[in-house]
Amino acid sequence: MVERVNKPKPPTLSSTPGLPPQATVTFSDDNSRVVAELPTGESVEVLLYGATVISWKDASGNEKLWLSDAAKLDGSKAVRGGIPVVFPVFGTAPTHPQTKDLPQHGFARTSRWEFLGKSTSESTADNNTSANNEPTVKLDFGLSSGSPGLDPLAHAHWPFRFNLIYSVTLNPSSLTTSIVATNDGAEPFECQVLMHTYLRVNDITAIEIHGLSNASYTDKVDAGAAKTQTTTPLTITGETDRVYAPVEEAVTVAEQGRPKYRVTRDNLSNVVVWNPWTDKAQSIADFEPKDGFKKMLCVEPGAVGSWQAVEAGDAFEGAQTITLL
Numbered sequence: 001m002v003e004r005v006n007k008p009k010p011p012t013l014s015s016t017p018g019l020p021p022q023a024t025v026t027f028s029d030d031n032s033r034v035v036a037e038l039p040t041g042e043s044v045e046v047l048l049y050g051a052t053v054i055s056w057k058d059a060s061g062n063e064k065l066w067l068s069d070a071a072k073l074d075g076s077k078a079v080r081g082g083i084p085v086v087f088p089v090f091g092t093a094p095t096h097p098q099t100k101d102l103p104q105h106g107f108a109r110t111s112r113w114e115f116l117g118k119s120t121s122e123s124t125a126d127n128n129t130s131a132n133n134e135p136t137v138k139l140d141f142g143l144s145s146g147s148p149g150l151d152p153l154a155h156a157h158w159p160f161r162f163n164l165i166y167s168v169t170l171n172p173s174s175l176t177t178s179i180v181a182t183n184d185g186a187e188p189f190e191c192q193v194l195m196h197t198y199l200r201v202n203d204i205t206a207i208e209i210h211g212l213s214n215a216s217y218t219d220k221v222d223a224g225a226a227k228t229q230t231t232t233p234l235t236i237t238g239e240t241d242r243v244y245a246p247v248e249e250a251v252t253v254a255e256q257g258r259p260k261y262r263v264t265r266d267n268l269s270n271v272v273v274w275n276p277w278t279d280k281a282q283s284i285a286d287f288e289p290k291d292g293f294k295k296m297l298c299v300e301p302g303a304v305g306s307w308q309a310v311e312a313g314d315a316f317e318g319a320q321t322i323t324l325l
């Protein structure tokens with residue numbers, strides 16, 4: 001049985017005369033995930049493990065994120081697909097004293113977060129609480145150094161007192177994920193943050209990525225060579241793993257010449273573009289189907305080009321918004 005936080009209401013009708021319909025927020029039977037649905041039909045599903053967004057659908061039920069058929073959703077492994085949260089290290093950092101012993105992409109994606117609550121606003125002619133007068137639902141998740149669900153590797157290798165708040169905000173045309181990483185201890189720490197978004201596409205060979213003109217980048221498939229993006233838009237024709245420092249504010253993904261997603265960033269100066277292509281997809285055990293690389297494109301806003309120093313009592317904040325075009 002699904003436990004309803006709010007009783008579901010008909011998508012277009014208000015159950016209380018005069019009051020607009022509200023978003024519904026429901027938990028799965030086993031409390032492993034939370035689903036929010038707007039009265040207009042869009043939905044988002046978040047696994048508490050990793051606070052990983054594993055589904056984002058438009059009002060017609062079309063999925064916007066790619067999730068591997070072999071993704072583990074039982075908390076035994078970071079989720080292959082959706083939007084895993086990367087913290088406090090991107091990749092591995094063998095020479096960085098504070099994070100050198102942490103696993104790839106840190107521990108946020110392998111910890112069980114707490115659901116802190118939801119907030120909603122509705123769309124009506126006389127209601128201006130939502131920025132665009134659109135229905136909105138925001139889900140908040142928390143993870144701290146005291147959380148029971150914290151990955152034991154964090155306890156073992158990252159001895160800082162911290163508090164993370166991760167918010168997932170859905171409205172009819174966009175999804176925003178934002179993070180606030182607070183240093184609750186007496187010692188400063190350095191961290192990196194990234195939203196590892198797996199966008200769903202129909203055909204990777206028909207994709208153009210705009211907004212990277214003149215951006216410098218590190219090419220991870222060319223031994224970390226430093227390069228500059230001169231040919232634009234970027235197309236994907238083989239294994240791609242690049243850490244960009246874009247000059248432009250937005251990265252737009254177009255398919256067959258039609259704009260599809262616009263990704264904007266708040267205080268996240270990097271964008272990683274990743275597609276494993278054939279051989280790498282073969283080598284990743286939980287990447288299924290093996291030709292699934294044709295259906296996905298990772299566009300990952302983050303602060304990963306350097307380290308974010310967070311003093312005692314301070315916080316680092318960053319966010320991405322993905323808009324459907």
Ligand SMILES: O=P(O)(O)OC[C@H]1O[C@@H](O)[C@H](O)[C@@H](O)[C@@H]1O
Pocket residue numbers: 078091104105196220241242272274300
């Ligand atoms: O297999 P993981 O740990 O989820 O990482 C997937 C990819 O994540 C990307 O962000 C990295 O740039 C790649 O180098 C990496 O291969």
